[in-house]
Amino acid sequence: MTRVLIVGAGHAGGRVAQHLVEGGFAGEIVLVGEEVHIPYERPALSKEFLLGKQDVAEFSLPVCEASEACRFERRVGRVTSVDPVERTVSTADGETIEWDRLVIATGADARRPPIPGNDLSHVHVLRTIDDALRLKSAITAAKNLVIIGAGVIGLEVASSARGHGVAICVIEPAERVMARILSPSASHWLAEQHRAAGTDLRLGRGVSEIHGDAVILDDGSVIAADTVLLATGAAPATAAFASVVAAGADGVPTDAHCRVEGHEHIYAVGDVALSSSPIYGRALRQETWRNAENQAQAVAQILLGGEEPYSELPWMWTDQLGHNIQVVGFCAGDREVVRGDPATGKACLFQLDGDRLVGAVLLGEGKQRKHVERLILDRVPVTDAQLGDPVQALKALA
């Protein structure tokens, strides 16, 4: 009986197990993960869950169960190493688990930059349900919340914390917010929304120390802080896989079929996977809900005998201060064309490279996503005039 061992019982790992069972996999599935919770989706942790509008059951995956064809077992534990020759993993509890096919689905760990004071009890990160519970209870009692990092999670928490009557300061070393994902004009628009909502946004500033009641900036300013969130990104969780991943790699490198390079029976999915993208012809590591969702399905299909390579155009969304913002592709064009007026909260900010669309930021215009994706994927030639004119339906161009 073939045993598939999935390491990491988060969003992608949980979905691989679910799709294997539903796809009639005849064998044994073992899902081993560090968290005690059943697999769940994380986006609500910084949004609805923090706002008290959703509980855990609403974003947990369906409970996976054995079927007639397949055995299923979920274990709680931390995998510490892999032996690709003997086809085993070792766990922190001293267990050895055998496998025929291994799926690495360990996601990413919240980064803790080496700032003195980063381990004080009022300093938080946000990756898991347990992190979110601690942060939620701290914010409820807080007077001064300092968020280090103006990326997606930092700004979503700033938005969610608004209703708690807490003073919020966001500190970001880059000169603009969500700089990795948004175009400069979209960053500028979003920063204005946060400032208008009362957030003290300090751009181009680092933190030199965290104290029990304050954060000290690199220009010597002292910001009162009884609660601090380190929202400084996430690093792929590769520590257990030194035997199959070169030191310093930004994730687990895979081919387009999600197979780990040089190891035909090992696969990687989700945030940890650095997968060869047929769309871009280079390796991409995507930290998004859709990637976890669809790559898990692709790997399950491949384990069930499918041949389709995995191909995914980057897409993410964020909800902040009542605005839904979606980013498709990359903000890496040679110019931006704007349709609509960002001041109204509804606009499309298109990124063009020559006469091709390569990305877009959709402010309150999520309904355009599918058309934008078609224009990018089909490499449809477009003009600035067509994209900038709100009367021209994108659907007709795609």
Ligand SMILES: Cc1cc2nc3c(=O)[nH]c(=O)nc-3n(C[C@H](O)[C@H](O)[C@H](O)COP(=O)(O)OP(=O)(O)OC[C@H]3O[C@@H](n4cnc5c(N)ncnc54)[C@H](O)[C@@H]3O)c2cc1C
């Ligand atoms: C607060 C928050 C908000 C987000 N919001 C959005 C959003 O709005 N839109 C969007 O597109 N994306 C969002 N994301 C990103 C999205 O949630 C992730 O891309 C997705 O969870 C990745 O799934 P994964 O299975 O790869 O990793 P995870 O869901 O993190 O699962 C990995 C699991 O592996 C376990 N693990 C790690 N190492 C080991 C080990 N050695 N042994 C055993 N188990 C291990 C971990 O404990 C974890 O349970 C958000 C993420 C967070 C944290």
